[in-house]
Amino acid sequence: xxxxxxxxxxxxxxxxxxxxxxxxxxxxxxxxxxxxxxxxxxxxxxxxxxxxxxxxxxxxxxxxxxxxxxxxxxxxxxxxxxxxxx
Amino acid sequence: xxxxxxxxxxxxxxxxxxxxxxxxxxxxxxxxxxxxxxxxxxxxxxxxxxxxxxxxxxxxxxxxxxxxxxxxxxxxxxxxxxxxxxxxxxxxxxxxxxxxxxxxxxxxxxxxxxxxxxxxxxxxxxxxxxxxxxxxxxxxxxxxxxxxxxxxxxxxxxxxxxxxxxxxxxxxxxxxxxxxxxxxxxxxxxxxxxxxxxxxxxxxxxxxxxxxxxxxxxxxxxxxxxxxxxxxxxxxxxxxxxxxxxxxxxxxxxxxxxxxxxxxxxxxxxxxxxxxxxxxxxxxxxxxxxxxxxxxxxxxxxxxxxxxxxxxxxxxxxxxxxxxxxxxxxxxxxxxxxxxxxxxxxxxxxxxxxxxxxxxxxxxxxxxxxxxxxxxxxxxxxxxxxxxxxxxxxxx
Numbered sequence: 001x002x003x004x005x006x007x008x009x010x011x012x013x014x015x016x017x018x019x020x021x022x023x024x025x026x027x028x029x030x031x032x033x034x035x036x037x038x039x040x041x042x043x044x045x046x047x048x049x050x051x052x053x054x055x056x057x058x059x060x061x062x063x064x065x066x067x068x069x070x071x072x073x074x075x076x077x078x079x080x081x082x083x084x085x086x
Numbered sequence: 087x088x089x090x091x092x093x094x095x096x097x098x099x100x101x102x103x104x105x106x107x108x109x110x111x112x113x114x115x116x117x118x119x120x121x122x123x124x125x126x127x128x129x130x131x132x133x134x135x136x137x138x139x140x141x142x143x144x145x146x147x148x149x150x151x152x153x154x155x156x157x158x159x160x161x162x163x164x165x166x167x168x169x170x171x172x173x174x175x176x177x178x179x180x181x182x183x184x185x186x187x188x189x190x191x192x193x194x195x196x197x198x199x200x201x202x203x204x205x206x207x208x209x210x211x212x213x214x215x216x217x218x219x220x221x222x223x224x225x226x227x228x229x230x231x232x233x234x235x236x237x238x239x240x241x242x243x244x245x246x247x248x249x250x251x252x253x254x255x256x257x258x259x260x261x262x263x264x265x266x267x268x269x270x271x272x273x274x275x276x277x278x279x280x281x282x283x284x285x286x287x288x289x290x291x292x293x294x295x296x297x298x299x300x301x302x303x304x305x306x307x308x309x310x311x312x313x314x315x316x317x318x319x320x321x322x323x324x325x326x327x328x329x330x331x332x333x334x335x336x337x338x339x340x341x342x343x344x345x346x347x348x349x350x351x352x353x354x355x356x357x358x359x360x361x362x363x364x365x366x367x368x369x370x371x372x373x374x375x376x377x378x379x380x381x382x383x384x385x386x387x388x389x390x391x392x393x394x395x396x397x398x399x400x401x402x403x404x405x406x407x408x409x410x411x412x413x414x415x416x417x418x419x420x421x422x423x424x425x426x427x428x429x430x431x432x433x434x435x436x437x438x439x440x441x442x443x444x445x446x447x448x449x450x451x452x453x454x455x456x457x458x459x460x461x462x463x464x465x466x467x468x469x470x471x472x473x474x475x476x477x478x479x480x481x482x
Contacts, residue, residue, distance in 0.1 A: 002475050003095050003122065004143030022094065031203045034211050044143055047476040048097075052143070052210070066125060066141055071094055073124040 005067055006042040006060040007051075017051065019043055022067075094119060098439055098477040102449065102464060107457035109464070112449045114439050118475055120325045126429040131157045131399055131419070134426050135227050144474050145184065145410050147176040149417075149431075150227045152408040156417040157229055159404030163397035167387070169231035172220045174384035175241070177408060181377040182248055183213045184411035185342075188472060189370050190255060194283050196465045197290055202283050205255040212247045215240065220388075233393040241385045248378055256371065258282040267372050270354040284371065291363050291466070295455055300448035300467040301360025305336060306344035307414055307437060316405035319418035319430040328432050330440050339444040340413030340434045341472060342366075342373035361448065363463070366470035377411070399424050410434065412472050435474045445471045 007019035007026065017037055019026050028051045030037055035054060037043065042060035043051040055063070096118035103111040125141060126134040138153045139146035151173045158165060186209055190202040217226050219237040226232055257265055258280040266276030277288045291297055310333065318327050331337075338344070343361060346352045346369050355365040403420040413434025420428035439445050445468065454463050461481055468477055 002144035003119075003141055004146070005095060032207050032210060034207065046144065048095075049476070063140060066137060067094065070119070070122055070125045070141070074094070074119050074121050077121045077124065 002046065003067070004044050004063065006055055006063050007045050008060075009037055009039050009041045009043060011039060012037050017043070019045065019051070021045075095475070097475055098435070098473050100445070100464075100468060100477055100479045102460075102479070102481045104457070104460055104481055107455065107460055108453040109449050109451060109460070112446045114441055114443075114446055116329070116435075116439060118435075120328050123429045123431045126153075127426050129426055130424060131161075131229060131421060131426060134419075134429065135229065136225075139227065145180060145412070145415070147180040148408050148410040148415055151177055152406050152415050152417040152431075153419070154227055154229060155406035155408070156404045156419045157421070158397070159406060160402040160419050160421050161229075161397055161400045161404070162402065163230050165231045166391060166394065168234055168389060168391045169394065171384045171388040172226065172231075172234055175220065175381060175388065176216060176226065177410065178377050178381035178384060179213050179216045179244070181409075181411040182374065182381060183209055185370055185374045185377065186251065186256075188411075188469065189367075189374065190283050193367065193370075193466065193469045194287050196469050197287055197462055199283065199286050199290060202255050205251050209248065209251050212244050216244065219244070228396075229399075230397040231391070231394040234388070234391040236388055236390055238385075245378070245382050245385060248381070252374065252378060256282060256284055256374065258285070265371075265375055267349075267351050267368070267375060269350050270358070273351055273355075273368065284367070288364065288367065291367070294459055294463070296362075296459075296463050296466070297364040298359040298362035299454065299463050300366070300452050300470075301362035302444065302447035302450075303361070304339040304444040304447050306347055307338035307340040312405045312407060315407070315416055315432070316403065316418055319405065319416065319432060320403065320420065320428070322430060328430060328436060331432060331436050332440070332442075337440045337442045338437055340437050342411075343369040343444075344413065345369075345409070346372045346376065361444070363466055363470060366467075370470065373411070403428075412474050413438065433474060438471050439473055 005021050007021040010018045010020050016027055016029055019028055026048055028045050030051050032050050032052060042055045044053040046052045099115045101113040102109055135153050139150045142149045187206055191206050194201045219240040220226055220234055221232055222235050224232055253259055266272040277285050322328055343366055349372050352369050355368050359365050401422050405418045408415050416432040418430040419426055437443055454460050
């Protein structure tokens with residue numbers, strides 16, 4: 001269950017990009033993307049290593065809304081005795 | 087966007103204690119958020135099925151199909167053979183892409199062999215068009231199915247593209263020649279005589295005497311009755327079962343090796359090397375051809391279909407199982423008053439990376455002749471067991 005969290009491109013040299021998602025910065029490989037990438041684009045990253053898809057800002061915003069909700073659910077579960085978050 | 091990423095994506099932490107090239111102890115801990123399926127609860131089934139592929143990226147098609155089938159079981163809806171074929175095409179094409187990624191990119195990189203980036207990029211571009219070859223102007227993941235307008239030319243070209251990559255990049259064989267996975271003689275000859283990313287990897291594994299690295303016995307996940315899995319998932323409020331699944335004390339393996347244990351080549355390799363690196367890597371190649379054949383069979387079976395009737399949403403519970411590249415995936419849903427009251431997902435990684443699963447069993451006691459090669463061998467083994475999230479390996 002690899003989560004599709006969009007990461008915003010902070011800088012790129014065309015071959016790799018520094019991306020940010022939820023405050024975490026990662027250097028990702030762009031080799032597998034069929035299209036060029038610019039600062040401000042949103043990418044889906046697989047296994048913290050390769051960018052695999054570019055998504056538009058609207059889709060990224062919708063994804064962040066869902067992942068914010070997921071974080072809230074996980075945080076709520078953590079507060080309940082017996083609920084495991086792993 | 088709020089909060090931090092910690093505990094959201096998660097990873098598998100593998101801690102290995104070694105002595106003189108022999109692994110003395112292994113510990114595996116997952117920080118994957120098993121409660122993430124909570125995002126699918128308190129929504130209508132249609133909403134949940136829209137959200138599913140948006141949040142799960144790696145095997146989004148398989149996740150969506152498993153979710154659809156669980157919901158359809160819960161409401162007693164049946165779908166046509168055409169709809170089933172469309173879903174098989176989506177799952178099988180995704181699996182082909184995932185296995186090519188592992189075989190041509192991840193695994194070679196782990197042993198310092200040149201990956202085949204161009205082939206993986208080309209196949210991913212072709213695979214991205216698959217949904218449009220089935221459902222040109224709509225989403226495919228509707229409960230009860232959707233109108234199918236088959237682009238047969240596109241689908242046939244996809245299979246041709248995949249065949250070309252398997253033949254040229256994976257096996258390096260002449261057009262019309264059988265793939266060298268029929269038996270051990272053919273496989274050994276191919277490994278020695280052909281020059282492709284996989285043969286370079288297999289020769290390196292052999293030269294380093296790592297063929298049997300990681301061999302251990304873990305039973306293959308049998309075809310469990312869905313009612314049995316359903317009962318376990320329904321009662322799994324604390325997620326003990328989904329975190330570390332076992333049946334009556336037994337932990338199983340699922341995925342390429344478990345699927346093809348009885349294949350002639352894999353059985354012969356297992357006699358020689360057990361379930362070590364060579365057998366595991368070969369099982370990925372056998373699996374790749376198997377998924378390609380699954381894809382071609384589903385394409386041959388599918389035809390156009392008008393929009394099916396939308397089934398009524400009723401209360402009930404349903405469980406579904408879908409084979410994916412990494413093994414069997416289960417989804418379980420309970421619907422109450424038109425909304426998802428409970429959603430549970432059991433992913434193949436939970437079996438394979440269980441504290442007593444094939445990863446740990448294989449690594450415990452494994453040894454290399456050159457201790458400097460231990461990290462490389464262990465990384466390769468983890469890749470062949472094939473987690474669905476990133477892993478962090480520490481060797482002391």
